[in-house]
Amino acid sequence: MILGKASIKFDEAPYIQSYASVVGKKEGEGPLGAAFDEVVEDPMFGGENWEDAEGRLQAKIAQNAMKKGEFTPENIRYIYAGDLLGQLIATFFGLKDMNIPLFGLYGACSTMGEALSLGAMSVAGGFSDCTMCLTSSHFASAEKTFRFPLGYGTQRKFSATWTVTGGGGVILGKKSSKARITGITTGKIVDYGIKDKENMGACMAPAAADTIYQHFCDFSSKPKDYDKIITGDLGYIGQTILIDLLEEKGCDIKYNHMDCGIEIFNKDAQDTHAGASGCGCSASVLCSLILGQITKGAWKKVLFVPTGALFSPVTANEGNSIPGIAHAVVIEHS
């Protein structure tokens, strides 16, 4: 059922059949360490370079999600997947031997929201009985792509976030389970003109506010209708801006807002400054803490809103602003 300008409430909401998270050593040492399915100590994941490492990470996520749900690649009709690297090379090289029809997606760190939205449409529309949605990020491949190679030892601003090495995968289908995707609100690009790529929380918060507010309008809902409203990777600075922006529109989310970028690391002990980021951040927290709480019924209804900063090394060097985008997904206990 189409709602308002940007939302869908599914008549037959797809069920989450299986999910899995895989993260690196640092993420495993954080507050959510015990919640992840697998913590891999080797930052190379057995690979030869950082891109290969992230590809192997993504393959491992897919394998774990299938194994936990007792699926084989033959059971998976579609994969919707993406990563942060140019031309999605972690996704394509990681998943190339799976032999599964694949849609490559890029929404920066909002990609898990995009994958779940499109994946849910494929199942709810009757086009797939089994769709896998997954994303990854890797600290070293992201630093190399967007900032400086690690060997330079560049200092980080306090407003910068730490890219998560990790990711998550969700398998959607029609078989009854404890969690389902009941609705989505698709984001549009929002540009407040911010240019500081070491303050991505500020770049993305306006898009998160826009999508969340649009969601409340389209669903005629209020913040207190959700046990949690969970953004992807705004971090501490972005969280403050988001709460302020929504307060200006009459929405008080401060009592039930959570940000995956704040939850995954211990800011002081782990030296992660403004929080965490990367499309593996929201995906790995979704596929550990969040779906854990939803499937056991501790949280009945969650608004999950991965947030992306839209820039490349080229646009940043050319002096462009960094617009944001955010895609919201309603996940309910069932």
Added chain:
Amino acid sequence: MILGKASIKFDEAPYIQSYASVVGKKEGEGPLGAAFDEVVEDPMFGGENWEDAEGRLQAKIAQNAMKKGEFTPENIRYIYAGDLLGQLIATFFGLKDMNIPLFGLYGACSTMGEALSLGAMSVAGGFSDCTMCLTSSHFASAEKTFRFPLGYGTQRKFSATWTVTGGGGVILGKKSSKARITGITTGKIVDYGIKDKENMGACMAPAAADTIYQHFCDFSSKPKDYDKIITGDLGYIGQTILIDLLEEKGCDIKYNHMDCGIEIFNKDAQDTHAGASGCGCSASVLCSLILGQITKGAWKKVLFVPTGALFSPVTANEGNSIPGIAHAVVIEHS
């Protein structure tokens, strides 16, 4: 209706409500020059750099597609779009002021097939009454990204293809028209181990063969059931390989195969070697020659198969192979 491993036949096939193509000067001088909606002489499209130029090209395509169909941005529920640049910056910066919910896609030069497949699902599934699918490429932004800046004056191999400056946009909806998307076959990644990024036709032909063969199996159809089987940008070398590979499987497509990368330039007069490529190649030929022939009924049924080479400057430098992917879309006169 789900067909076989990788295909859908739509019960309510979405109609093509409007379409538009915009290309650069060289494309305008080619054999299809008169068929394009707009030929822009300025390679910068009024912008400040090549990325900005491609963004403006993409915005122009969207505006033209809306104008031809008498749509405004308020009528468009979703955009499914992509380009070849890292982090999809032409798409995001080109479309950021449209204020339309957007899904960013990356399938290299197969992206128009991916966009049409997902866009058709959104309409056929009842999730959208109006979806725009568009892709672009730009010779100079692609050369800068994947090969060498133009100023280097690097010599091109005869097996290399020329990236099209241009693109196309299609608006899908439910209102009756002269053309509709009746089915799709979604590609998986196929890797024959070829590493030569100056012979992308060879890299992509195995994926095209795989998707087309899968399509015939899933739909129980034969080559002669289609007026044309049209690949995206295999060029002359890729075409020969595709025909050979399908012949080995008992499918003779040589009498009705056409490749957008062969059609758009005059090989000898325009010095384009093995043909054309880029996700704007298949998109601009679709939104001029192909949809023109289909809407007037000269072609009743076409299998449109954009093909993508999956690599980045990083994977190429690291010595990886270049796998391919291809997504097929059935477009019929109605």
